[in-house]
Amino acid sequence: MTTSAVVSDDKIPNNVHLSSDKRLQRALEQWLPNYLSWWQDVGPEGFQARDVYLRTAISVETDGWAHFDYVKMPDYRWGIFLVPPEEGKTIGFGDHMGQPVWNEVPGEYRNMLRRIIVTQADTEPASVEQQRLLGKTAPSLYDMRNLFQVNVEEGRHLWAMVYLLQSYFGKDGREEAEALLERRSGDQDKPRILGAFNQPITTWLDFFFFTMFTDRDGKFQLYALSESGFDPLARTTRFMLTEEAHHMFVGETGVDRVVARTAQIMQSGKDVEAEGGVPLPVLQKYLNLWFSLSEDLFGGEISSNAADFFASGLKGRYKEAQYDDHKVLSGDYRMTVLEGGALVEKDVPLRTAMNEVLRDNYVEDCQRAVDKWNRTLDKHGQSERLVLPHRRFHRQQGLFSMGNGVWFDPAGRRIDEAAWLAGKAAWLPSAADVAYVESLMKSTIGPGQIASWVAPPTRGINGQPFEFQYVR
Numbered sequence: 106m107t108t109s110a111v112v113s114d115d116k117i118p119n120n121v122h123l124s125s126d127k128r129l130q131r132a133l134e135q136w137l138p139n140y141l142s143w144w145q146d147v148g149p150e151g152f153q154a155r156d157v158y159l160r161t162a163i164s165v166e167t168d169g170w171a172h173f174d175y176v177k178m179p180d181y182r183w184g185i186f187l188v189p190p191e192e193g194k195t196i197g198f199g200d201h202m203g204q205p206v207w208n209e210v211p212g213e214y215r216n217m218l219r220r221i222i223v224t225q226a227d228t229e230p231a232s233v234e235q236q237r238l239l240g241k242t243a244p245s246l247y248d249m250r251n252l253f254q255v256n257v258e259e260g261r262h263l264w265a266m267v268y269l270l271q272s273y274f275g276k277d278g279r280e281e282a283e284a285l286l287e288r289r290s291g292d293q294d295k296p297r298i299l300g301a302f303n304q305p306i307t308t309w310l311d312f313f314f315f316t317m318f319t320d321r322d323g324k325f326q327l328y329a330l331s332e333s334g335f336d337p338l339a340r341t342t343r344f345m346l347t348e349e350a351h352h353m354f355v356g357e358t359g360v361d362r363v364v365a366r367t368a369q370i371m372q373s374g375k376d377v378e379a380e381g382g383v384p385l386p387v388l389q390k391y392l393n394l395w396f397s398l399s400e401d402l403f404g405g406e407i408s409s410n411a412a413d414f415f416a417s418g419l420k421g422r423y424k425e426a427q428y429d430d431h432k433v434l435s436g437d438y439r440m441t442v443l444e445g446g447a448l449v450e451k452d453v454p455l456r457t458a459m460n461e462v463l464r465d466n467y468v469e470d471c472q473r474a475v476d477k478w479n480r481t482l483d484k485h486g487q488s489e490r491l492v493l494p495h496r497r498f499h500r501q502q503g504l505f506s507m508g509n510g511v512w513f514d515p516a517g518r519r520i521d522e523a524a525w526l527a528g529k530a531a532w533l534p535s536a537a538d539v540a541y542v543e544s545l546m547k548s549t550i551g552p553g554q555i556a557s558w559v560a561p562p563t564r565g566i567n568g569q570p571f572e573f574q575y576v577r
């Protein structure tokens with residue numbers, strides 16, 4: 106591709122003095138055409154020429170950081186924003202606690218830091234690839250617009266991470282930035298780094314559960330990185346969280362609207378499938394799938410890497426300020442482990458349990474959302490309930506990974522492989538469930554139209570009504 110790329114303050118809204126940083130400008134100018142061709146190849150298919158009512162980040166002010174207007178996705182102004190530096194800021198945890206934050210990469214932690222940034226960065230383009238076909242089966246224009254909003258913001262998050270790689274990591278940073286455009290979600294030879302980001306997203310039900318559970322892993326990872334002693338990473342991820350909130354809104358309210366629609370049909374005494382709804386047991390299976398895949402993203406329960414990330418001051422805990430002890434040189438974490446095939450309680454050094462500590466925060470937040478969905482069921486007179494499966498259920502990472510030859514049912518009870526195979530179709534989407542949900546996916550984008558399987562939202566975007574022409 107020979108498109109000449111111009112990188113200017115005008116084209117790339119930023120607060121990093123881009124126009125006066127020639128080295129960064131040059132690196133981004135080389136990367137930009139590759140980024141745009143990646144976006145054309147594996148970004149939202151079929152809608153690149155449409156006008157979409159999108160939010161663009163234009164500053165870091167709490168009020169007025171976002172601007173809404175019609176824009177074609179390839180013309181989206183991918184910005185680079187960091188929250189402003191704080192005078193006299195010090196490292197808030199780990200072995201370097203109390204020392205001034207780093208504004209350059211600390212040499213001893215260079216590889217670790219690069220790995221942390223690349224792993225986070227890789228998830229951003231991966232999700233765009235996973236969601237690329239969904240525009241064709243949008244349940245409403247409102248939903249289609251939200252999908253594209255999420256997609257362009259994940260694109261911007263990639264920019265944010267690439268900015269860090271190119272500004273602070275020299276040649277290997279530039280190579281990593283290129284490699285981020287070369288890996289592909291689900292590809293046999295060049296897959297994305299993390300499991301859930303190689304999982305196909307073929308339906309909007311997957312999309313809603315993905316933005317609910319998998320983007321929410323992102324929220325907790327970003328919070329942990331926003332505590333980082335490497336200040337450019339802390340300031341970048343802090344700003345990404347403002348956008349991430351919308352992604353989780355899309356997921357949480359998306360699932361809630363599906364639940365509401367199903368409950369309405371049940372309340373009317375009609376058959377859910379005959380009315381084109383998603384039966385509650387099927388919803389439960391999709392919930393089980395995406396929650397368990399997303400839990401794996403937090404990594405092993407006992408992890409020396411997690412301990413190193415914390416000790417070095419590169420990755421903290423969710424809202425580190427809520428804790429009293431930020432060094433954690435002593436102290437244990439009580440967790441359930443497998444010993445000789447039996448589940449036993451054991452104390453492990455807290456630093457090595459940092460993945461599990463973050464997963465605790467995550468599970469709690471997920472439970473809050475499930476409680477909300479259950480209130481929706483209640484409101485429509487239904488006594489059935491959705492439940493979060495146990496964290497040992499269907500794991501592919503960590504102590505309870507099925508790869509270790511252990512299986513657990515949704516309640517967390519240990520079962521043998523035969524029982525797992527026998528129960529699987531009742532716990533996770535079966536081929537028949539997937540075929541049924543796929544059969545519901547039809548483009549429903551007339552003004553004010555909504556698909557049969559989801560209730561309309563209670564309000565539109567940026568004060569606009571649901572019927573608004575979000576994509577034209």
Ligand SMILES: [Fe+2]
Pocket residue numbers: 229258259262323349
């Ligand atoms: Fe993101």
Ligand SMILES: [Fe+2]
Pocket residue numbers: 259320323349352
């Ligand atoms: Fe996101």
